[in-house]
Amino acid sequence: MAAQAQQESAVVPVHDSVRDREIRLEQEHLDRVYRRLEEKISEAEFLMHDAAQRGHVGTPGALAERDAQVFRAGIHLNRLHNEYEDFLFGRIDLLPGKDGKKGPDGAYTAVEPAEGAVRPDNTADIAETLHIGRIGVLDEDYAPLVIDWRAPAAAPFYRSTPVDPGRVVRRRVIRSKGRRVQSVEDDLMRPELKATLDGRELAVIGDGALMAALGQARTHTMRDIVASIQAEQDLVIRAPAASVTYVEGGPGTGKTAVALHRAAYLLYQDRRRYAGGILIVSPTPLLVAYTEGVLPSLGEEGQVAIRAIGSLVDGAEATVYDSPAVARIKGSYRMLKVLRKAAHGALELNDSPQRLRVVAFGRRLELEAEELAGIRRTALGGTAPVNLLRPRARKLILDALWERSGAGNRHTDPELAAELRSSFDEDITSEDDFIAFLDAWWPELTPAAVLDAMTDERRLGRWARRVLNPGEVRKLARALQRDGRSVHDIALLDELQAVLGAPARPRKKREVDPLDQLTGLEELMPVREETQRERAERLAQERVEYAHVIVDEAQDLTPMQWRMVGRRGRHATWTIVGDPAQSSWSDPDEAAQARDEALGTRPPVARHRPSAEGSAGRASRGRRFELTVNYRNPAEIAELAAKVLALAMPGSESPRAVRSTGVQPRFAVVRDTLGATVRAEAARLLERVDGTVGVVVAMRRREEARRWLDGLGDRVVALGSLEAKGLEYDATVVVSPAEIADESPAGLRLLYVALTRATQQLTVVSAERDEPDAEGVPDLLRD
Numbered sequence: 001m002a003a004q005a006q007q008e009s010a011v012v013p014v015h016d017s018v019r020d021r022e023i024r025l026e027q028e029h030l031d032r033v034y035r036r037l038e039e040k041i042s043e044a045e046f047l048m049h050d051a052a053q054r055g056h057v058g059t060p061g062a063l064a065e066r067d068a069q070v071f072r073a074g075i076h077l078n079r080l081h082n083e084y085e086d087f088l089f090g091r092i093d094l095l096p097g098k099d100g101k102k103g104p105d106g107a108y109t110a111v112e113p114a115e116g117a118v119r120p121d122n123t124a125d126i127a128e129t130l131h132i133g134r135i136g137v138l139d140e141d142y143a144p145l146v147i148d149w150r151a152p153a154a155a156p157f158y159r160s161t162p163v164d165p166g167r168v169v170r171r172r173v174i175r176s177k178g179r180r181v182q183s184v185e186d187d188l189m190r191p192e193l194k195a196t197l198d199g200r201e202l203a204v205i206g207d208g209a210l211m212a213a214l215g216q217a218r219t220h221t222m223r224d225i226v227a228s229i230q231a232e233q234d235l236v237i238r239a240p241a242a243s244v245t246y247v248e249g250g251p252g253t254g255k256t257a258v259a260l261h262r263a264a265y266l267l268y269q270d271r272r273r274y275a276g277g278i279l280i281v282s283p284t285p286l287l288v289a290y291t292e293g294v295l296p297s298l299g300e301e302g303q304v305a306i307r308a309i310g311s312l313v314d315g316a317e318a319t320v321y322d323s324p325a326v327a328r329i330k331g332s333y334r335m336l337k338v339l340r341k342a343a344h345g346a347l348e349l350n351d352s353p354q355r356l357r358v359v360a361f362g363r364r365l366e367l368e369a370e371e372l373a374g375i376r377r378t379a380l381g382g383t384a385p386v387n388l389l390r391p392r393a394r395k396l397i398l399d400a401l402w403e404r405s406g407a408g409n410r411h412t413d414p415e416l417a418a419e420l421r422s423s424f425d426e427d428i429t430s431e432d433d434f435i436a437f438l439d440a441w442w443p444e445l446t447p448a449a450v451l452d453a454m455t456d457e458r459r460l461g462r463w464a465r466r467v468l469n470p471g472e473v474r475k476l477a478r479a480l481q482r483d484g485r486s487v488h489d490i491a492l493l494d495e496l497q498a499v500l501g502a503p504a505r506p507r508k509k510r511e512v513d514p515l516d517q518l519t520g521l522e523e524l525m526p527v528r529e530e531t532q533r534e535r536a537e538r539l540a541q542e543r544v545e546y547a548h549v550i551v552d553e554a555q556d557l558t559p560m561q562w563r564m565v566g567r568r569g570r571h572a573t574w575t576i577v578g579d580p581a582q583s584s585w586s587d588p589d590e591a592a593q594a595r596d597e598a599l600g601t602r603p604p605v606a607r608h609r610p611s612a613e614g615s616a617g618r619a620s621r622g623r624r625f626e627l628t629v630n631y632r633n634p635a636e637i638a639e640l641a642a643k644v645l646a647l648a649m650p651g652s653e654s655p656r657a658v659r660s661t662g663v664q665p666r667f668a669v670v671r672d673t674l675g676a677t678v679r680a681e682a683a684r685l686l687e688r689v690d691g692t693v694g695v696v697v698a699m700r701r702r703e704e705a706r707r708w709l710d711g712l713g714d715r716v717v718a719l720g721s722l723e724a725k726g727l728e729y730d731a732t733v734v735v736s737p738a739e740i741a742d743e744s745p746a747g748l749r750l751l752y753v754a755l756t757r758a759t760q761q762l763t764v765v766s767a768e769r770d771e772p773d774a775e776g777v778p779d780l781l782r783d
C-alpha cells in the first residue's frame, strides 16, 4: 500500500551534519515567514486603526465600508496572532511542470512533469520548492513563501505516492515548536532518481512523518493531521461538495479526522457559500470535547458548529441514557404517529373547558362539549402545526356561534351582513371570558409539555394505540417519568417542535401613539395577535439551518435522529461518515431509509414500517469513498478485534493496520473482585504508556467503574461502551466482553468499538460469564 511503500523508501541513515544543515535551511525559511507575518500584522493593525480614525461621520455607505474593513482586519489579525505550533509543516520539491503555467497562489499548476524533466540517466533538477502551512503567506513580490494546505498547489503534498508521484521528488514534513524548527522527515516519491537542487544532491532525512505522528502519546484532545494526510484521505477532504458525500471505513481509518479537515477545506475553498455555516454532528459530548480543538488549530473558528446529537435542540441537553429496549422505541419511526397523536391529545388536558358560554348582541349563546370536540377535529385536519391552528379554531368557533345566533338571516344585503358579522365577532372576542376560554381550550403547547403529558401510561396507551404494544407503552411512559432527558428525547422534542410550530411571541403592544393616548383610543383598540403570515416569516428567519452538514458516526443515528438532523440541512450539501460494523442501532434498514429521506435522496414512503425490500445495502445518490487503512490500532490489537467483527458482521473486511508494536493484547481474569482487577490493570498500563488510558465497561457499570479508578489521576477515564464512540487512548482495558455484547441487540458491534480504541496496548479483563480459558482468553475472543 502507498503509505507503507512511502515508509520503506524513506529510511535512509544520514550524517548529523546533513540533518543540521537541512534544519538550518528550513529555519532560515521559517524566519523569513515570521518576518513577513510580522509585517502583515502591522499592516492589519494599521488598517484597523486607520478605519477606526475615520470616526462616526460619513454616508451610510462609507460607514458600512469602514465597519467591514475593521471586521476583515480583525479576523486577519486574529489568525496571524494565533502563533500555531507547526505553522509551517511541509515542503515538496518538484520537477518542472508540463505547461509552465502558474495558478493564483503563484505555484505551477501542472501535476505531471514536463517532458524531458527526467534525463535518460535518471538525473533531474528540482524546478520548484513549495512550503506548505496552515495559511498562505506571500512575500512582498507576491511569490508564495507558504502555500495554504488547502490550496490546489498543496494537493501533491498529500496525493503523491511512489506509485503515482506526479512532479514530486521529495516530500518533507517539518516539525517546529514556536519559531524553532526541531526536525525534518522526508519521504522520497521517486527513489530511483538522482535529483539536484541548486547544484546539490537532495538529502533525505528521517524515517517518515506518518509513523512519527502515529507513535505520539495521546492526550484528551485530538490533533490535526495536516502534516501527514494520506492520499485516500485527501481525496475525501477535497471532494467537491455536491449533494451527498458518503465516507465509510473501519475503526481508526481517520474518518473523524477527515471530516474535520474537510470542513476546513470547504470553508477555504468557498468561504462565501459556507458563510451559512457548517454543522458537524457528533455522537457524544465526549467526542465533541475531544475534537473541538482541531478546527481552531487549522485556522478555522466560528463558522463551524460541532454539536453532539443530544445538544441539537436549544434549551435541552441529554444527560441520561435509555436502556436499549427504550432506545429502540424512542428512536423508531413509529414514534412519529405517537407524537402527532400526543400533540393533538395534549390540547384536551388540564381541565380543558367542556362548554363555551358567551353573550353577543345581548343574547346568551352556548356550545356544548360535543360541538366543541367536532370543531377541534375539523381544525386539526391537515398537517399544519398545532400551535398555528389556533386562529383557525377561533374562526370555526365564531362561525358556529354566528350560526347559533341566527343573526345571519337578518340582512340580505351582503355588505350589511358582513358589517353585522364583524361587529358580532368583535363583541365576542373582546370578552374576557372568551379570551380565557380560548387560552384553556386551545393552549399554546410546548414540546416539553407534550412529552410530559406522555408520562401518563393510560393516556399514552390511547395515543399509541395500534402503534406500540402495551409492554412498550409501559416502558416508554416509565422512561419519560425519569428526571433528565436522554439523547433520544432530544429528537422527540425536535419532532414535537415541528408538529407544534413555534409558540407565538408574547403579544406585541402596538407602538404607543401620542395621539391615541390623548384620545384614550389605545384602550379601545383590541390587542392584535401575531398573524399566521407574520409568524411564518419570523420562523423562517429563526430557523437554524446550515449550508453543509457533516454527520460523524452516522451509522448510529436512529430514524428520529435523522429527521432532526435533516431539518438542519434542508438546502445543504452533506458529508456522511460512518462504519456499519460499529452501529449501535438495531434496525439498519429503517435507519437507512430515514437517512435517505432526510438527505432528500429518496422519496418518502410509508413511515412507520421499514420498506419491504430493505434499503440499507442499496446505493443512494451521491459519491462514495472508502478508507481502508487503520492508523490507530497496531496490527496486534486489530487482529483481535477482527475476531469480533467476524461475529458482528460476518463477511465484512477489517481495515489494514499500518503499524505493529510487537506488544500482544493481554488477558486478565478476576482475581479478588472485578473492581480490584480492573484497577490493577489500569494502574499497570498507566506505568507503561505516557498518555491516556481508557477503561471501557458495559453501560450499566459506568458509575461503578468510575469509583474503581478513584485516585488514579486524570490520565485514566472510565467509559460505558456507548460513550467510547470515536475516542482513543494510548491503552485500554476492556471489561467483560460478554457483558458488553449481551447488553443490547447491537452489543457485538459495541464490543468491536471497545476493542478498537487503543493506539498501543490493550488488556481484556474477563469475568465469569466470559468463560475464559486457561490463558484468560474469553470465549468471544477465541479462534
Ligand SMILES: Nc1ncnc2c1ncn2[C@@H]1O[C@H](COP(=O)(O)OP(=O)(O)OP(=O)(O)O)[C@@H](O)[C@H]1O
Pocket: 210, 213, 214, 223, 224, 225, 228, 229, 230, 233, 249, 250, 251, 252, 253, 254, 255, 256, 257, 258, 579, 582, 631, 632, 725, 726, 727, 728, 756
Ligand atoms: N493521515 C494521518 N496522519 C496521522 N494520523 C492519522 C492520520 N489519519 C488518521 N490518523 C490518526 O488515527 C487515529 C484515528 O483517526 P479517527 O479517530 O479519525 O478514525 P475514525 O475512522 O474516525 O475511527 P472510529 O471509527 O474508530 O471512530 C487518530 O489518532 C488520527 O489522528
